[in-house]
Every structure is written in structure tokens, then in C-alpha cells.
Amino acid sequence: MEIILESTITCPHCGHQKEETMPTDACQYFYECENCHQLLKPKAGDCCVYCSYGSVKCPPVQNDPNKGCC
Template identity: 50%
Template sequence: MVGGAPGPRRASVARREPCRIVSTVVLTSTLTCPHCACSTTESMPTDHCLWMHECPHCHAMLRPRHGDCCAFCSYGSVPCPLVQQAGDESRSCSG
């Protein structure tokens, strides 16, 4: 049909990606020795947990407290990246 009325218009529907919550993983944490209160800011590994940390001041070996996966989760200002990514407040990256 030439010159006639146009056919029905189709509504264009934009496809959207599902919403995802994006959180920023902090890669530094300040470890505070429970023996001498010395504080040091350290970089955290992203692929494993740091089981022990030696205090640079008193040389105490900081090991995770019961229920924590690493020294950062026990003595740091920020939990380890694996726990941050899991978003779990139980502070256990090993399941």
C-alpha cells in the first residue's frame, strides 16, 4: 500500500543488565600488635591469606585468633581481601 497509513509501531525495549552491587576491595590494612601496640600499614595479598605476621618492633608472631582466617582479620584495621569479597562478617575465607 503506497502512501497509506503506516503500520503499528513497535515499542523499542532496551535490555538492561541486572543490577550488581560493586564494592571496592581495600588492599592495605594497619596491623596493630596486641603485645606492644606497634602499628604498621601493610599491603594485603589478594590470592591467599597471611597466616602469620611478625611485629617489626617486638618480633612477636601474630597468628589469627580463633575463628579468623589470617593476621589481617584478627589484628588489622580492614579484613583480608578474600573476606571483603565474600562480604561475610564471619571473617572466614576458608569456608
């Protein structure tokens, strides 16, 4: 299974979208929207901002959805 590293984050506050490259060696817990400058944090039960607000889940979750992340 090929791991996808590009994910589009959508800000829940203003709807701004930006394609980002996900790190493969760590979870990204914080993300600042470049449009409204809100600091995004993962939703309860998610390990990172990509799992909460991204179009693609983070690499560890893609690799093994049952294991979880980080």
C-alpha cells in the same frame, strides 16, 4: 564494591602499628611485629592476621563476608 588492599596491623603485645599491603591470592597466617618481634597468628575463628589485627579485613572476606576466607 571496591576491595581495600591496605590494612594497618596493630600488635596486641606492644601496640606497634604498621600499614601493610594485603595479598590478594593467599591468606597471611603469620606476621612478625617489627617492634617487639612477636609472631602473630590469627585469633580463633579468623582466617588470617589481617582479620584478627588489621584495620581492614582481608580481600576474600571483604568480597563475601558470608563465605569466609581462603
